[in-house]
Amino acid sequence: MRVALFLTCVNDTLYPDTGRAVVKLLTRLGVDIDFPMGQTCCGQAHYNTGYRHEAEPLARKFSDVFGEYDAIVTPSGSCGAMVRELYPRMGERARAEGRGDGLAATLAPVVPKTYELTEFLVDVLGVTDVGAYYPHTVTYHPTCHGLRSLGLGDRPYQLLKAVKGLDLKELPGAAECCGFGGTFAVKNSDVSAAMAEDKVRNAGSTGADVLCAADNSCLMHLGGTMSRLHTAMRPVHIAEILASTQEEPLS
Amino acid sequence: MSGTFVGMPAFPKAAHEAVGNTTLRANLKHATHTIRDKRAKAVAELDDWALLREAGKQIKDHTLRHLDTYLVQLEEAVTAAGGTVHWAADADEANRIVTRLVKETGESEVVKVKSMATQEIGLNEALEAEGIHAYETDLAELIVQLGHDRPSHILVPAIHRNRGEIRDIFTKEMGAWGRPAPEGLTDTPAELAEAARLHLREKFLRAKVGISGANFMVAETGTLVVVESEGNGRMCLTLPETLISVVGIEKIVPTWRDLEVFLQTLPRSSTAERMNPYTSMWTGTSDSDGPQAFHLVLIDNGRTDTLADEVGRQALRCIRCSACLNVCPVYERAGGHAYGSVYPGPIGAILSPQLRGTASEIDASLPYASSLCGACYEVCPVAIDIPEVLVHLRERVVQGGPATRQGNKVVLKPAKGHAAERAAMRTAGWAFVHPGALRAGQRLASRTRRFHPRTLPGPGRAWSATRDLPQVPAESFRDWWQRTHGTKESGK
Ligand code: SF4
Numbered sequence: 014m015r016v017a018l019f020l021t022c023v024n025d026t027l028y029p030d031t032g033r034a035v036v037k038l039l040t041r042l043g044v045d046i047d048f049p050m051g052q053t054c055c056g057q058a059h060y061n062t063g064y065r066h067e068a069e070p071l072a073r074k075f076s077d078v079f080g081e082y083d084a085i086v087t088p089s090g091s092c093g094a095m096v097r098e099l100y101p102r103m104g105e106r107a108r109a110e111g112r113g114d115g116l117a118a119t120l121a122p123v124v125p126k127t128y129e130l131t132e133f134l135v136d137v138l139g140v141t142d143v144g145a146y147y148p149h150t151v152t153y154h155p156t157c158h159g160l161r162s163l164g165l166g167d168r169p170y171q172l173l174k175a176v177k178g179l180d181l182k183e184l185p186g187a188a189e190c191c192g193f194g195g196t197f198a199v200k201n202s203d204v205s206a207a208m209a210e211d212k213v214r215n216a217g218s219t220g221a222d223v224l225c226a227a228d229n230s231c232l233m234h235l236g237g238t239m240s241r242l243h244t245a246m247r248p249v250h251i252a253e254i255l256a257s258t259q260e261e262p263l264s
Numbered sequence: 265m266s267g268t269f270v271g272m273p274a275f276p277k278a279a280h281e282a283v284g285n286t287t288l289r290a291n292l293k294h295a296t297h298t299i300r301d302k303r304a305k306a307v308a309e310l311d312d313w314a315l316l317r318e319a320g321k322q323i324k325d326h327t328l329r330h331l332d333t334y335l336v337q338l339e340e341a342v343t344a345a346g347g348t349v350h351w352a353a354d355a356d357e358a359n360r361i362v363t364r365l366v367k368e369t370g371e372s373e374v375v376k377v378k379s380m381a382t383q384e385i386g387l388n389e390a391l392e393a394e395g396i397h398a399y400e401t402d403l404a405e406l407i408v409q410l411g412h413d414r415p416s417h418i419l420v421p422a423i424h425r426n427r428g429e430i431r432d433i434f435t436k437e438m439g440a441w442g443r444p445a446p447e448g449l450t451d452t453p454a455e456l457a458e459a460a461r462l463h464l465r466e467k468f469l470r471a472k473v474g475i476s477g478a479n480f481m482v483a484e485t486g487t488l489v490v491v492e493s494e495g496n497g498r499m500c501l502t503l504p505e506t507l508i509s510v511v512g513i514e515k516i517v518p519t520w521r522d523l524e525v526f527l528q529t530l531p532r533s534s535t536a537e538r539m540n541p542y543t544s545m546w547t548g549t550s551d552s553d554g555p556q557a558f559h560l561v562l563i564d565n566g567r568t569d570t571l572a573d574e575v576g577r578q579a580l581r582c583i584r585c586s587a588c589l590n591v592c593p594v595y596e597r598a599g600g601h602a603y604g605s606v607y608p609g610p611i612g613a614i615l616s617p618q619l620r621g622t623a624s625e626i627d628a629s630l631p632y633a634s635s636l637c638g639a640c641y642e643v644c645p646v647a648i649d650i651p652e653v654l655v656h657l658r659e660r661v662v663q664g665g666p667a668t669r670q671g672n673k674v675v676l677k678p679a680k681g682h683a684a685e686r687a688a689m690r691t692a693g694w695a696f697v698h699p700g701a702l703r704a705g706q707r708l709a710s711r712t713r714r715f716h717p718r719t720l721p722g723p724g725r726a727w728s729a730t731r732d733l734p735q736v737p738a739e740s741f742r743d744w745w746q747r748t749h750g751t752k753e754s755g756k
Pocket residue numbers: 418533581582583584585586587588589611640643644645646647648
């Protein structure tokens with residue numbers, strides 16, 4: 014099976030550690046993973062801000078770069094949702110605008126092959142115990158697109174529960190949005206910040222020292238809020254927890 | 265839509281006030297969390313909820329597809345039952361019709377119940393201008409009216425008020441509108457309810473004209489349906505001599521059988537009750553009972569334009585249950601007034617810019633009043649994909665495009681003030697189809713990382729005012745990969 018890592022533009026630029034963690038984890042599980050250098054961005058920010066036409070070339074590019082792989086794995090629930098849920102919709106809209114089936118046909122092949130990391134582990138590789146060791150108290154924020162668009166369900170919890178040394182705490186109001194929402198965080202900054210503060214307070218109430226999620230965008234927003242509120246908690250991507258082992262622990 | 269909210273500032277500005285108002289936020293948080301938890305329990309009791317939701321969606325879609333046929337059928341049935349049907353293309357026409365009908369009765373006072381449609385068109389103000397006083401009789405709407413306030417929730421228009429505030433409003437204002445509040449009124453719910461009951465009873469017994477809305481209209485028999493919990497609605501519907509119902513054209517269902525679905529989903533979604541206490545139905549007039557004259561004013565006011573939009577038309581499925589408001593994290597912090605219309609929350613964010621167009625500042629900002637978290641879509645009993653419509657309307661705001669306005673196909677220009685964003689999106693788009701450019705940008709950012717400010721200039725300032733930015737790493741992932749796996753045959 015030829016597996017490609019779709020890291021997302023945010024992770025590539027700001028969170029390379031998450032990418033290295035995915036590579037380390039999948040390699041340990043026997044997956045030979047490739048990182049196609051032509052990859053850039055799935056177009057989510059464009060699409061969701063109302064620039065559907067600007068998002069189309071990015072979607073075509075995605076299909077061009079990843080089309081020949083058997084599976085595409087991404088450590089981002091929202092970028093995964095962009096491909097799986099919104100690429101088909103972009104194709105439909107182009108058709109409705111009388112532009113034919115071209116876009117739909119170009120995008121169709123990558124849609125079913127794109128997996129969010131926890132989905133790939135549980136559904137494709139069939140593992141929940143990835144042999145990780147992480148001696149911390151952790152609470153998990155499911156993130157909206159992972160929860161509702163992709164329906165990740167309890168996969169992340171299954172994976173975290175199997176991590177040795179990890180003490181998982183239930184997050185009150187887990188299903189509530191953290192307030193990031195891409196450009197929403199800038200356009201409606203007051204509301205966005207109020208949402209983040211509540212999320213951080215809820216996380217703090219669990220006594221956990223790590224707030225975990227499967228999306229660095231939400232973690233960036235929450236981490237920025239934690240740093241401003243001077244909380245002791247840290248944001249950590251689930252890939253980094255799952256990559257951590259007794260021999261090579263991640264802090 | 266209504267003149268009430270004209271000149272409202274854009275959503276972020278209006279929300280800014282609300283976010284800083286701790287009493288308001290506490291009131292809203294308490295109310296919405298209580299009702300959302302109860303709703304979840306009430307819905308979980310039904311093991312066929314998903315099927316009911318799908319049925320509701322399909323009934324509404326079918327009806328909307330054949331709206332012309334069902335409206336004609338409804339008109340025939342209402343007329344045959346002794347009622348009169350009036351058609352209003354917009355708010356002004358609807359207000360003129362209702363004002364004329366009231367004047368023809370010779371009355372200068374009317375009692376009103378359950379009509380968001382009349383708030384949408386600003387009927388009370390229009391009647392007042394002609395010397396006719398309209399009294400709201402729904403408890404929460406009474407509080408809003410006495411408080412010279414605006415509704416902030418679909419189901420509980422006074423949700424932003426707590427008991428103490430309501431007591432003060434009653435004590436100060438009731439006297440000017442009719443029977444004053446009793447001496448020494450406290451803020452216990454029982455005393456507040458009793459004060460309202462006595463005040464309203466006087467109005468019911470005196471009024472000769474009632475104005476109502478309707479939750480549903482059944483095409484096959486010309487029957488109108490109001491679903492409520494207080495019984496005040498039933499008083500309004502049965503005591504006056506003349507009843508004028510003002511209803512949006514999308515509130516129609518083909519047959520009585522269809523009500524079976526909505527009478528299960530509506531109460532559970534809105535008040536978390538298995539069945540609401542009062543369901544009133546009326547068909548034309550009857551010699552021995554109820555109003556002797558019945559008028560149905562059907563309002564369009566942007567609805568057929570909305571129907572013409574393939575993506576946006578699903579907003580017309582809405583049965584106004586308010587479940588989407590109660591789960592919305594943005595509504596919870598921003599409050600209902602920030603949405604600048606009688607329809608607040610997620611549904612308001614997609615309905616108002618469709619009914620009114622996106623020309624005003626507030627309407628152009630509403631599609632952005634959401635983080636696209638999807639909680640609204642998840643609870644909606646008629647499966648309106650609110651995030652999908654929000655994104656569709658954002659596109660209309662920033663890129664313009666085809667739309668229907670007053671029945672004519674038009675091409676809308678992009679709203680003002682998005683030029684810089686559009687340029688940034690295009691540049692980013694260009695960089696992203698050229699990985700080399702992206703890489704150069706990443707390297708520049710890495711090399712200059714020590715000089716990056718932790719606060720941002722321009723529009724980004726809003727972000728860094730409340731959150732710290734992450735530090736740019738010394739090496740991007742792609743550079744690391746190239747360095748460590750560079751020899752490996754990598755894709756394009
Ligand atoms: S959009 Fe759906 S959830 Fe919101 S008020 Fe309408 S029917 Fe209820």
